[in-house]
C-alpha cells in the first residue's frame with residue numbers, strides 16, 4: 076500500500092505521470108472515488124507517463140464508455156459510471172481489451188469488482204477539502220509491486 080496527499084490537481088497529475096512510467100503490458104487498474112475526486116486528472120498524467128502524446132486530450136469517457144490512447148502500450152480507459160449491471164461490462168468490449176495486452180484503467184471500476192481480474196492495482200481517492208485529495212494505491216497481488224517503487228523524491232509538493 077502506498078499513499079500520498081495532493082494539494083492541487085497538478086500534483087495528482089504528477090502522481091499519475093510517475094505511475095504511468097511504471098506501467099507494464101497487461102496491467103489492470105481500478106480508480107475509485109466520488110465525482111470530481113480526481114480520477115480523470117490522475118489518468119491524464121498516467122497517459123503522459125505511458126508515453127501518450129500530450130496532444131491527445133484525456134477526459135472521462137462517461138458517454139463513450141471507453142477510449143483508446145496509443146503510448147508505450149495501448150491505454151484502454153473505461154468509465155463504469157453509467158453502467159448499472161455487471162454484465163454490461165462485457166457488452167462494451169472490456170474482455171477484448173483485457174486480452175489485448177495493453178494497460179486497462181477504469182474510472183468507477185469498484186462498482187463491479189466481481190467481474191474484474193483478481194490481480195489489479197486499486198487507486199482510491201478521498202476528497203479532504205476543495206483542493207486536497209488523499210490517494211491510496213494498493214495491489215491485490217505481488218505482480219503489481221512495480222507501482223510501489225514510485226520515486227517520492229520526484230515530488231515537489
Ligand SMILES: Nc1ncnc2c1ncn2[C@@H]1O[C@H](COP(=O)(O)OP(=O)(O)OP(=O)(O)O)[C@@H](O)[C@H]1O
Pocket residue numbers: 081082083084085086087108109110111112113114115116117135156182205206207208
Ligand atoms: N488535489 C487535487 N487532485 C485532483 N483534482 C483536483 C485536486 N484539487 C482540485 N481538483 C479539481 O477537482 C476536479 C477533479 O476532476 P476529475 O475530472 O479528475 O474527477 P473524476 O474523479 O474523474 O470525476 P468523475 O467521476 O466525474 O469522472 C478538477 O476540477 C480538478 O481541478
Ligand SMILES: [Mg+2]
Pocket residue numbers: 114115116134135182
Ligand atoms: Mg472522470
